[in-house]
Amino acid sequence: MAATAPERSKRSPFIVELYRSALGKKYVMAITGIVGLGYVLAHMIGNLKLYQSAEDFNLYAETLRELLYPIAPEGLVLNLLRGVLILALVGHVVAAAQLTAMNRRARPESYRSKRDYVAADFAARTMRWTGVIVLLFLFYHLADLTWAVTPLHEAGDTVYDRVLNSFNNPASAGFYILANLALGFHLYHGVWSLFQSMGWNNRRFNHWRRTLAVAFTVVVIGGNLSFVIAVLTGVIS
Amino acid sequence: MTVLDSRVPDGPLATKWEDHKFDMKLVNPNNKRKFEIIVVGTGLAGASAAATLGELGYRVKAFTYHDSARRAHSIAAQGGINAAKNYHGDGDSVYRLFYDTIKGGDYRSREANVHRLAEVSNNIIDQCVAQGVPFAREYGGLLDNRSFGGAQVSRTFYARGQTGQQLLLGAYQALSRQVKAGSVELHTNQEMLELVVVDGHAVGIVTRDLVTGEITRHSAHAVVLGTGGYSNAFYLSTMAMSCNATAIWRAHRKGAFFANPCYTQIHPTAIPSSDEFQSKLTLMSESLRNDGRIWVPKDPDESRAVADIPEQDRDYYLERKYPSFGNLAPRDISSRAAKVVVDEGRGVGPLKNGVYLDFADAISRLGREAVADKYGNLFDMYERITGENPYEVPMRIYPAPHYTMGGLWVDYHLQTTIPGLFAIGEANFSDHGANRLGASALMQGLADGYFVLPYTIGDYLAPQLGQPKVEVTAPEFDEAEAEVRGRIDHYLGVGGSRSVDWFHRELGKILWDYCGMGRNQAGLEKALSEIPALREEFESDVRVLGSAESLNSSLEKVGRVADTFELAELMCRDALTREESCGGHFREEHQTEEGEAQRDDENFAHVTAWEWSGDSASPNEHREALVYEEVQLTTRSYK
């Protein structure tokens, strides 16, 4: 006999209720993803100063601390931005973990025979893993260049020096390249995907979504990889 | 032999239904919930009836053997649904639709029912559009129509080539709304295996859960059957694999008369079978005949490739025999003409079992693109099934059993000869006479379910107010359940050597050969001796493996095929008794000099309704005289 759909439980504040739904979590993924996209793009553009000179690059790093100073106390804006980024990151990771758990519940027993995927590309199927790689790299990257706690650096190194130290170390450079490739796949699927999740859908422009995803990925990852290549080939020294 | 009372109300034809709606007894809205109604089948008729009865406030129990109410075979109807909207101002009217339907049915249907059908056809379109059925539209945003066989006006509403699907989903969604509202209790995977009659009234059913094997009794104040037709008696047909006649046959055995079982429709444009193990035939839309030319080689021993056969060696037999209608001759006529040429040994294809439907002329006249625009989907479907590209080589087609006009006899209220048992949609016999016009099956199913049965059933229920339904502990339920269990145990225990499908296939061959497109006395008599013989073999040699306590499709099939044996006998007997040709029933002894069907209005302007006598070899015959007050009986001519 057929049962009817159960009645909904009592109402919570709408934002809580929205988040409770998988679609709400998808919106969180998309919006925090957009924050992340803005960050990686700005980060890449800022780092282009590596090509100008060590002084310019170090000045840029310093200026970031002094954003809006003296209107705001030194470091406040940067820390606020950091706060937003951390929140976005946590939101992105938590929502992803919850959605993954939900999807595992939706198919606890996987197919016994080999799946033959038709549409799901490498990027789409590896979001979870590229995400984890990027996250691990993020901690390493901060430890390496921001906190300088890795053994690559000596006291008194400028940020510029640290970049060079890091990229001249094969293991460190290799991790950087791997993480950027992972980030590339993650960005490619993420950019196109966020339009679907947010329901930004217009038949006339839909085919541009993939193009935009490719363009954004190429620009950001191309820029990032150019730095390590420039260091390894001696263009920057 | 008794003469049946159809309970057609008095008064002028045009206002009979409206007047009668006023005259019928009503159940007060607050009292409706005191009545329980069982609806078996959730196709167009069953789902629309269950939904509407639920909306009205009755407590409904709906049953389907499918896993969901959305799977019924109504879903496969392609072409469209007729309605007398006259949106195109080409002179259509309720009367014209009524007239065309009577004529198309070769003057063997009941006037009052057909007129009512034409009247409510317009309400159906309104209802379905309001439900969100995405009918095709013109650029101005209004509904589009196309024309269909047997009519000279454009009155067919359609949703691409999936009209049946969209209408069924509309009804399914209306039903789902009532399930959610709690007014309809939907039982899926439940097959009705017995009808329960107490004191001459239908009071319940016994069902088997196809997944768990559980046998359950259900009682109610009335039982409605919307369980479809019986074309699968032929084994190879355009029906879905599980379509069957068990529900109506069980009702027949409990006293419901079976009307005109020999009226079966053979659709002219199906893809011919490719081998012995083919399980079903696929229909290609009749619309293809608008541009395709039908032919076979003149020489039965033709061995050249299609393209090398010159014009003078081809026989465009429809254009030759019916110059004015040509390739668009009605279904029954085109089908028979194809059979004639194939029987002459001039069939085409590896098994010589088809005729060509050739688009070469259309492609050279209109261009390949224009043809693809009109028929692209159908061409793709054909290629998928046959592996041949119809742009390059002609399609091969052959007629296939498709619809059964016969069914349980019902009166004007759609009530069978068992009080409290109603039959709707293809399961009854009422509206199509001896031949159904295209785009009329959907119309009838929905008319019965949405607009007729929900009112007429009130007339039966109203006097019972205050009476509780019969308890399922009644001895009649014990008997019915014992009967069901007995059959299951019997078939599981036979332990024979052949599969159910083998017997079904053999039965289908007999029926197709002797009770198919052309019938004659000798053949029918042969069938009437072969069917019981095969039945005997079936009873002792069928092999059903597995258990009754789980999903077991062989077990499901065996009961259905057993019932089909008896029904097949009745079809042949009815065909033998009806010594005339009309619509889909073509008795070779009764044809004009040109080989056309010859009716005998003097002796056969009646419905034959058969009563189960306890022995399938000797059913009792009853008649309902067909009285025509409005239309003149004439000979159909499509020359």
Added chain:
Amino acid sequence: MNLTLRVWRQAGPDAPGRFETYEARDVSPDSSFLEMLDLVNEDLIAQGEVPIEFMHDCREGICGTCGMMINGQAHGPQALTATCQLHMRTFSDGDEIVLEPWRATGFPIIKDLVVDRSAFDRIIESGGYVTVDTNSAPDANLIPIPKETADLAMDAAACIGCGACVAACPNGAAQLFTSAKVAQLNMLPQGQAERYDRAEHMVEVMEEHFGSCTNMGECEAACPKGISIDFIAMMNKDYRKAKFRGRRSA
């Protein structure tokens, strides 16, 4: 042609399952995939073995009953084709074909290759309709609907409810099925009154049974009717609007 089949056999919902190997001999390339299975079943019956249960009914690609994983793809290798419309000429003599039932929590296995898809009915019951009682409809031509809208609605309405989208989705999500119905009704004038309630209720019932969408597009590729994932975006938008507009009825 001769083929080797590896078929998932499972006696009941809670029974353990395993692959069994069968030979399909003398299969005509013109026969359909399901007719090939009929043939194997005939052989099994002749040998006294219980035949393989599989889902099927109309065998013309419209009822949505059939469906199984064929060599790791929902409905097999041919695009826009339900299992019943797949023909053996797609395969080659000597091929090994692996058959597995749909797998998802929302589609529990009943027996062999048969699964229970009633969760789809729960989704439709939660709002996949327009509330209009029989006999209360206005004239059908009262509201003109642009042809483009009607055609797009028909694209969505073409869904046959077979469940291939869920089966193919790496997450076991039912977004394509749900969005096809939400989109069809929500883009038509008739569906406007209940538009946001519909999106909200259907999404929430869907999420009780199925996984979430990660926009991989496997569903669209597996869909025998070619339903577009654009409809998923449309549903996501209406769900968001439903929440933000606070249009929930009390």
